[in-house]
């Protein structure tokens with residue numbers, strides 16, 4: 001197909017954008033695509049553009065690039081808009097979290113039962129939700145036939161908000177379900193069938209079978225409570241939390257679901273360490289998150305170095321070595337990332353580009369998608385975004401039948417989706433009594449004064465940051 | 474209709490039973506009814522039988538009485554079974570509450586957001602739920618065509634449990650909706666239309682209009698935050714809590730709904746006093762409940778005196794004076810109660826007898842009933858008991874159309890019904906991990922050890938008390 005136009009909003013989110021561009025290079029049928037890179041950070045954008053062009057040349061692919069600081073320009077005429085922006089950046093996350101902690105809300109007020117992922121705010125992120133809506137409304141106006149692909153968090157709230165408010169064509173994507181592979185490795189199977197279902201960051205292993213129909217849960221439980229020493233803060237798929245959640249809810253929690261548990265595992269650093277393992281206590285403790293941010297920063301630095309080397313005339317593989325020479329302790333992850341990006345036979349784990357290919361070229365593939373429920377998961381409201389398995393071919397989605405046990409519905413998914421709806425209502429109405437109500441039920445709240453104070457300090461900041469996005473071009 | 478047989482389980486709950494018998498005496502079409510009084514407390518039963526017979530003679534009514542200690546005997550051949558028993562009695566309530574408080578759970582572990590009514594346990598009352606099921610199953614076996622009328626709490630959980638598990642004909646009744654009159658008095662209307670809907674102890678004023686169609690909410694809000702000095706701990710319909718709940722949820726909370734708020738109003742005695750008023754801090758504080766229990770005890774004592782006087786040959790009106798002479802400070806409430814019971818033109822506020830009359834004699838009347846939702850309130854699960862307005866005529870229920878705003882659904886009714894379902898699952902499965910899960914999310918929980926300890930101490934008691942009911946004849 002000629003003249004496909006794909007926009008990446010927040011293209012400065014470099015690792016993500018590299019993966020997208022690398023995937024595009026490896027998809028012959030998407031040859032000729034025009035990629036619009038949009039960000040508000042000019043330097044990041046420029047750096048990434050240099051790398052994107054070089055990557056394309058490296059693969060001998062045919063992609064055209066444009067960059068812009070304007071949302072309107074990015075969206076005009078697009079066929080697909082991928083949003084990976086983080087309004088306010090990590091700085092904003094740190095700020096609202098610090099204010100929460102000042103008033104006794106460990107890890108910030110957004111940390112709530114079933115929602116502990118640190119960059120997955122749903123109460124204080126009015127800027128981010130405003131950006132989602134702004135992009136969606138611009139799509140409606142300027143590219144009404146375009147697909148909106150949501151990569152930025154919160155995917156659950158974002159997909160729900162945009163789909164119910166604008167009705168544009170939309171899918172939210174995450175990659176949490178790849179953790180099923182950890183379980184397959186554990187039980188030593190290569191060839192198996194799996195299915196997950198739930199909501200974003202709250203998905204459950206509804207099927208885990210060998211090809212000959214044997215239920216692999218039976219194998220899995222043989223490893224229950226196997227001692228676990230995490231290699232990174234994110235290495236939690238086999239942590240004691242995962243096993244304990246399995247015992248409580250009756251299905252295995254997959255991917256970031258293990259982070260999204262209850263205060264039982266998150267009460268304080270000591271508790272987190274006990275459950276998610278030493279030394280970090282999981283990705284969302286102060287230690288785990290510090291580790292993550294320093295990794296992100298290291299990668300950003302490397303990308304800068306990388307881009308500089310390329311600008312200085314180095315070819316990609318040489319530039320890669322320049323980075324490694326400059327930072328000899330560059331992590332395994334970085335090395336693997338680069339190796340994968342440059343390996344013509346390997347696609348990244350992001351679903352966006354294969355999805356685009358499936359839609360545009362009617363290539364039937366299986367995805368894990370976030371879309372409005374509308375009956376897909378019985379027992380959940382129709383107007384909430386669920387994460388389920390579906391085959392996509394052209395614009396046709398064929399959703400797999402799924403049945404979630406009452407236990408998971410009533411002890412996890414219903415309370416989680418209630419929180420999502422409440423958070424969205426707070427955002428839409430700006431009714432602070434509702435935000436108050438959430439905090440008055442928060443286990444960390446000792447008095448109504450505490451609630452009032454934290455809201456008093458957060459509210460003007462939330463409004464101001466929302467305004468910034470509203471005024472963005 | 475001849476040969477109607479009505480059984481009262483827990484007939485020793487004297488005030489309630491007196492009202493039922495007095496109402497029966499005043500319903501000419503129910504003349505000839507046989508009333509079976511069942512209780513496990515022989516003395517209470519005997520006392521009440523004496524009074525019931527005397528009351529019947531006083532009105533010149535035609536009722537026959539039987540008493541029995543056996544559930545089977547009480548239920549065999551019944552047309553209506555009214556259950557007002559409290560398994561374990563107030564002693565049990567005190568015991569489990571004290572254990573909760575020993576481990577830091579102020580007002581006991583059953584006190585939860587949207588469920589603070591002190592004799593409305595749903596987590597530790599396995600005895601009470603077992604009794605509900607036992608009665609229902611005996612009805613199925615021995616009187617399959619009988620109606621089961623649920624007066625005993627928890628009506629929400631009880632009606633849900635019995636209806637989903639046994640499918641017998643059943644209604645739960647409460648009298649909370651009469652508090653609408655307090656609002657009518659406040660705005661000075663005599664003739665008005667009203668409607669409530671929600672779940673038991675969680676009902677909302679969905680209609681409040683003058684006969685000529687004026688929305689009386691507009692009048693009501695003129696009195697918002699009128700200073701309120703409660704005359705009893707139960708005098709909360711116009712308390713600051715009610716106004717604050719109205720502001721948060723957008724509809725006025727009616728009756729016991731005002732008690733069933735969130736920790737915002739219940740955090741500690743001081744908070745309760747601030748919101749429900751001095752000196753008690755509402756019905757469910759340690760002070761308010763002490764007041765209530767002492768009232769209950771006083772009434773029980775008076776009934777004993779009353780019964781003794783009747784046994785000694787006094788007629789009812791004299792016996793009444795004997796009591797008043799013996800206890801000159803007998804409360805207004807007692808005096809009014811007696812006056813109403815003896816007033817041939819006044820029915821009590823209990824809906825049971827009018828309901829029986831409507832069913833048996835096809836007298837069309839309006840009731841507020843608790844029955845399985847099955848679509849009556851959109852947005853709530855089908856398999857949960859809701860409290861709604863309905864006309865009853867014969868066995869036909871004509872439910873009023875009702876629409877509850879999203880706010881009430883998503884901020885009150887959904888979390889409340891989730892709690893009910895979770896509580897019922899704990900009861901049915903005896904899965905202590907689930908009870909743990911509820912407590913791990915409880916604002917009063919500081920550590921998992923605290924959770925384990927309180928459950929360790931409660932669990933054997935809960936089991937033992939359940940067993941007692943299972944072994945009951």
Ligand SMILES: NC(=O)c1ccc[n+]([C@@H]2O[C@H](COP(=O)([O-])OP(=O)(O)OC[C@H]3O[C@@H](n4cnc5c(N)ncnc54)[C@H](O)[C@@H]3O)[C@@H](O)[C@H]2O)c1
Pocket residue numbers: 009010011012013014016038039040041044084085086087088089090119120131150151152153154155173174175176296469472
């Ligand atoms: N769905 C997934 O699989 C997945 C996985 C990881 C991270 N995420 C999410 O992706 C998002 C980005 O995370 P990150 O760590 O890369 O953040 P980041 O801050 O490093 O990158 C985000 C980019 O967005 C840009 N940006 C900020 N405000 C913008 C605006 N108003 N308009 C356009 N661009 C803007 C920034 O300049 C930055 O380049 C977050 O929401 C994160 O939670 C999603």
Ligand SMILES: NC(=O)c1ccc[n+]([C@@H]2O[C@H](COP(=O)([O-])OP(=O)(O)OC[C@H]3O[C@@H](n4cnc5c(N)ncnc54)[C@H](O)[C@@H]3O)[C@@H](O)[C@H]2O)c1
Pocket residue numbers: 482483484485486487489511512513514517557558559560561562563592593604623624625626627628646647648649769942945
């Ligand atoms: N629905 C309503 O409108 C409403 C209003 C007030 C109280 N209540 C409820 O009514 C119930 C009774 O309250 P109360 O204060 O009168 O209690 P109570 O203890 O004074 O009376 C209950 C009676 O039940 C009897 N009983 C206990 N275990 C029994 C068993 N296993 N079998 C048969 N009888 C048994 C007791 O002996 C006692 O006579 C409670 O559940 C209370 O919450 C309901």
